[in-house]
Amino acid sequence: MSRRRGALGRAWLQMREDPWLQGVAVSTLTVALAIVGAYLALCLNLHQAAARLATGATLMVALEDEASLERGRDLAREVAGWPEVAEVRLVGKTEALARFRQQLGPHQGLLEGLTDNPLPNALEIFLQPGLRAGPEMAGRLRSRSGVAEVVTSRPWLHRLEQGGATLASLAMALGFLLFLGVVLLVTNTVRLAVYARREQLEVLDLVGASSGYARWPFVLEAVLQALAASLLASLLVWGLLALLAAPAELPLGLDLSQLLGLDWRVPLALMGVAVLAGVLGGLLGVGRALRPRGPA
């Protein structure tokens, strides 16, 4: 104390005096924050996957039997110029049959009796992210010559979108519970620290330290521990996800490696969660233990 120390300096000093306590606090917080981080990563990846599904091929335009591939190309060029359209792909009847055969898998023998290809030429239309095909756009497409049928988005996608809001609420509720868990963990860690340093605190009390003088180093210590734990937790989550994320196809065209990736926003969010939990848990932890003491 050769120079005047602020609360941060005093927090650092008391942390250095008790490395064992720091080890226990940081390791338990790392595990808790790793669970939060894995949860955040999964939520974010699912959200992105859902967005990819929703902005996939949302329109299928079947051309009339008489409409030639050339007509299909003309129509594709025209539709590609529409502002809401991201991409148009022309699927010739031969390609459509090949796809169908692949989708049938072991049952593709069913197609062996066919003498002609019954499938029409078609356009797959991908919309800009966030846009959906409405009846107006379907009507515009139907009015074009050579168009036999316009199939707008798939019914399951509607159901997914309807359920999305409920899922988001559930995810937020679960996330909040996890956050509360971390706050309680920090609270108990701070109480443990207060208990371990009760003799020091008694000395501070006797020499006339204010409640804030004794209290703030504990809060800052909790924040520093939580920050360190958030960095370790990010590394832990990254390592675990990298270990689990082998390329594997999932239903709906998703890939397991996409669902188990670690977005750069997750470590940042985890740091934010850690700081907030550190402040709240720190204040709650010292709140009861270090109330200003008057005569008993």
Add this chain to the structure above:
Amino acid sequence: MVLLTRVSKRYSGRPHPALEDVSLHVPPGQFVYLTGPSGAGKTTLLRLLFAAEAPSSGLVRVGGADLGRISSRQVPLLRRKVGVIFQDFKLMPLRSVFENVALALHVAGRGPNGLNGRVSEMLAQVGLADKAQVRAGELSGGEQQRVAVARALVGRPPLLLADEPTGNLDPGTATEVMRLLLQAHAQGSTILVATHDPKLLDLVEGARVVHLQAGRLLEHP
């Protein structure tokens, strides 16, 4: 400086009061010995004076403040004006001697300019200048008590309370600690020393002696 008027202190679950109907007036600058056997109420009386306890009844005033009505936020302010020396030192063993002594000034918001010089001066007075950077826990009992004395005196408190300050010390070190208290007294501090050691009474000429017996006060002439 100190005024107790018909003060009693009872603890729940104990049949007899720790203090009963105690009245005492200590004017500024006086040196007072508080004597009596163990359990007579000496420590309780001192604890009332730095607001570690509240009286069950009666009035306790220190430096004009009524400690029976003091708010918990005002307690730290009072304690910065009252130096306290304990038999078990109450030091931070992992902090250096310098840090332990500086603590009393630091909690009061003293900046480094005044603080460093004053702490070094105080350590020189108690003969520990060469051990400023040693951890308090590594010192002998006598040295630790001198650190405690330095911490109590560094803020030049108008009132100094010492609870059995020589209880754990050999006679030579005890005399040295008493010399430091006398020095503080000479500089104007009011001093109350609780002790059950009659040999200490001869060390301070002209000191007032107040005797406590089973919580009651008997003044010696």
